[in-house]
Amino acid sequence: MLDSYIAAYNDAVFDTDRDEALRVVQRALDDGASPEDIVFRLVVPAMDQMIKAISEDFDANLAQHFMTAQIANEVTESMLRRFTAPPQALGRIVMGTARGDMHSLGKRIVMGCLKAQMVECVDLGVNVAPDRFVDEAVAQRASVIGISAMMSHTARGPDGCLGVRRLLQERGLEHRIRIIVGGAPYRFDPDLYRVVQADAWAEDGITAGKVIAGLLTELPPWP
Amino acid sequence: MAMTALQRLAAAATRRPADRAPIFCNLFDQGARELGMPLREYYSRGAHVAEGQLRLREKFGYDNLWSLFYVGKEAELLGCNRICFADDGPPNVEHFVIDDLDDIASLEVPADITRHPAFEQPAECLRLLRQHAGGTYPICAYITSTMSLPALLMGMERWMSLLLMGPVDARDALLARCHEFFVKEVEAYRAAGADVILYANPFGSTDTVSMKFFLSHALPWIERDLRAIGTDGVVYYCGTSRINRVLDIVLDTVGIRTYYLSPFDSIADAKEIAGGRALTCGVINDARMIDWTEDEVVAEVRRMTDAGMPGGRFLIGTGVMPLAIPEANIRAFVTAARDFGSHDGGAHA
Ligand code: B12
Numbered sequence: 001m002l003d004s005y006i007a008a009y010n011d012a013v014f015d016t017d018r019d020e021a022l023r024v025v026q027r028a029l030d031d032g033a034s035p036e037d038i039v040f041r042l043v044v045p046a047m048d049q050m051i052k053a054i055s056e057d058f059d060a061n062l063a064q065h066f067m068t069a070q071i072a073n074e075v076t077e078s079m080l081r082r083f084t085a086p087p088q089a090l091g092r093i094v095m096g097t098a099r100g101d102m103h104s105l106g107k108r109i110v111m112g113c114l115k116a117q118m119v120e121c122v123d124l125g126v127n128v129a130p131d132r133f134v135d136e137a138v139a140q141r142a143s144v145i146g147i148s149a150m151m152s153h154t155a156r157g158p159d160g161c162l163g164v165r166r167l168l169q170e171r172g173l174e175h176r177i178r179i180i181v182g183g184a185p186y187r188f189d190p191d192l193y194r195v196v197q198a199d200a201w202a203e204d205g206i207t208a209g210k211v212i213a214g215l216l217t218e219l220p221p222w223p
Numbered sequence: 224m225a226m227t228a229l230q231r232l233a234a235a236a237t238r239r240p241a242d243r244a245p246i247f248c249n250l251f252d253q254g255a256r257e258l259g260m261p262l263r264e265y266y267s268r269g270a271h272v273a274e275g276q277l278r279l280r281e282k283f284g285y286d287n288l289w290s291l292f293y294v295g296k297e298a299e300l301l302g303c304n305r306i307c308f309a310d311d312g313p314p315n316v317e318h319f320v321i322d323d324l325d326d327i328a329s330l331e332v333p334a335d336i337t338r339h340p341a342f343e344q345p346a347e348c349l350r351l352l353r354q355h356a357g358g359t360y361p362i363c364a365y366i367t368s369t370m371s372l373p374a375l376l377m378g379m380e381r382w383m384s385l386l387l388m389g390p391v392d393a394r395d396a397l398l399a400r401c402h403e404f405f406v407k408e409v410e411a412y413r414a415a416g417a418d419v420i421l422y423a424n425p426f427g428s429t430d431t432v433s434m435k436f437f438l439s440h441a442l443p444w445i446e447r448d449l450r451a452i453g454t455d456g457v458v459y460y461c462g463t464s465r466i467n468r469v470l471d472i473v474l475d476t477v478g479i480r481t482y483y484l485s486p487f488d489s490i491a492d493a494k495e496i497a498g499g500r501a502l503t504c505g506v507i508n509d510a511r512m513i514d515w516t517e518d519e520v521v522a523e524v525r526r527m528t529d530a531g532m533p534g535g536r537f538l539i540g541t542g543v544m545p546l547a548i549p550e551a552n553i554r555a556f557v558t559a560a561r562d563f564g565s566h567d568g569g570a571h572a
Contacts, residue, residue: 014433015433015435016387016432016433016436018387018388059429059430061429061430061431061432061433062383062430062431062432063383063387063431063432063433063436064433066383066387067387070384070388100307100309100312100315101315102307102315102316102317102378103378103379104378104379104380105378105379105380105383108380127307151312151313151315151545152312152510152513152545152546152547153309153311153312153313153545153546153547154309154312156513156547157309157311157312184510185510188486188508188510188511189508189510189511189514192510195514
């Protein structure tokens with residue numbers, strides 16, 4: 001029933017037209033869709049379609065990723081308030097930019113895409129030191145640490161992902177917490193995530209949402 | 224054929240005979256290592272940066288010199304008072320001049336940039352570069368375009384929101400201020416002796432915005448920027464985002480005659496699009512030069528020159544070279560570019 005809306009919704013998102021996307025959502029609601037339908041049968045499948053398009057060589061640009069995240073986040077937030085039962089969270093992630101890195105856009109896009117997939121995100125902000133990543137992950141009982149870095153030195157340096165890995169090792173947390181990284185240096189070198197000892201990376205925000213959801217389902221829940 | 228680097232660049236731009244293709248190797252933070260000082264100290268003096276630039280060029284033998292310290296300098300001219308320095312990478316803007324939309328109205332464009340304290344050291348750097356290398360080596364200045372400058376003043380995150388979702392009057396007011404600044408900045412750098420203006424505009428790439436948005440919003444500002452400053456010595460550069468899809472349009476409507484590709488643009492395609500009309504700059508994926516062996520660097524240069532050298536009008540370049548690239552790989556890059564970029568029977572023939 002929502003298929004026709006998915007296409008209209010994605011057209012609006014591709015056009016980076018927020019107002020139109022929100023109108024499509026409203027039309028679907030008027031047509032009898034429930035808030036749960038809107039999230040799980042419109043917003044999420046729309047993102048899946050976009051991932052499929054990207055993997056088939058459709059070139060989504062940064063503005064489109066931004067808008068996908070922005071709208072998914074807004075719509076999900078407003079629909080969640082109207083859910084009949086609180087949704088089951090898939091898991092929790094803490095997310096920040098690497099030490100010395102002030103570039104916050106990637107983090108925002110990834111977190112926006114995660115919300116609709118029912119992943120709880122704790123935003124640690126920018127310029128985050130390794131011990132803060134780990135301390136917060138433990139305090140929040142998060143299963144994934146997401147680290148965004150836009151420059152080679154913040155991606156590869158000892159105070160970035162490598163520092164977080166070292167702490168996870170020292171504190172015996174590796175069976176509980178996965179690290180995912182992203183940002184320009186990883187796109188310029190798809191093998192870099194291994195060099196910095198991350199568990200995974202993603203090339204763009206929408207794919208990141210999927211990869212993280214995948215990591216979360218692999219991991220045992222915190223006791 | 225004995226040529227200066229400046230003559231070599233002019234020859235490549237106009238397709239006159241030359242000994243080899245020009246090589247732009249963009250080393251910035253490496254200068255501090257040359258002078259044996261921390262980055263913060265290095266960037267505090269124009270004399271250091273000039274010395275660093277001259278020594279690096281001398282050491283590796285490429286063709287360009289930079290007056291750029293770090294891009295955050297532009298934000299300093301507009302009131303940024305905190306830069307985050309690292310030991311192992313470029314300085315970044317830490318204080319955003321525009322924190323909320325009300326700050327746009329109070330954004331002050333200096334009446335005369337050349338008298339602004341934040342211009343003093345770059346001016347000194349330019350004076351020294353001119354004195355030691357003026358007329359011989361192209362002196363490059365990096366100037367952020369009108370549409371990209373707000374990213375430095377408020378961060379990419381908030382700029383993307385404002386640009387795509389409005390409010391439109393705040394967006395337009397900010398762009399108007401940035402344009403005013405942009406024009407003054409180019410004038411100041413040209414007057415101080417910059418030969419090449421790297422027009423830096425990630426929003427001029429369809430990796431950043433859609434084609435529709437590019438045509439309706441980005442391109443009109445590019446036209447305005449270039450109408451104001453003219454196309455002389457201007458290089459179209461999108462922060463190493465891809466430009467092949469817009470190259471034709473920019474060439475036709477704006478008339479810029481030099482294009483700095485992304486490592487992910489096909490050089491052969493770019494040359495076909497630019498035809499005999501413009502200078503194509505092929506760019507190595509320098510983030511990978513950190514881990515590549517020397518042989519891998521050479522093979523990559525070979526791949527680039529095979530695609531770019533036929534028909535001339537080609538320049539071999541890098542992005543912003545990370546500090547972690549081993550010197551041996553920088554040497555391998557320049558040596559291979561000199562060899563394979565040679566027009567008169569070098570290793571390429
Ligand atoms: C826009 C841009 C600028 C703009 C705006 C910068 C700013 N303040 O944000 C301007 C022109 C001002 C600029 C300036 C500089 N820049 Co710049 N810039 C870029 C550019 C084109 C895009 C970067 C960006 O903001 N992307 C936004 C993010 C969100 O996009 P994205 O990477 O596609 O993000 C997706 C994925 O990476 C993923 N993702 C992101 N984070 C995460 C996290 C996780 C966990 C996951 C799973 C996924 C994920 O999802 C995202 C959404 O789809 C890149 C080159 C490029 N093509 O990427 C260079 C680049 C990052 N810049 C670079 C540099 C060096 C600089 C300067 C430091 C230069 C200097 N010496 O001063 C300055 C710094 C300015 C400052 N901040 O003080 C270099 C870095 C080189 C390196 N290897 O370290 C690059 C790579 C260009 C190059 N090749 O030389 N820059």
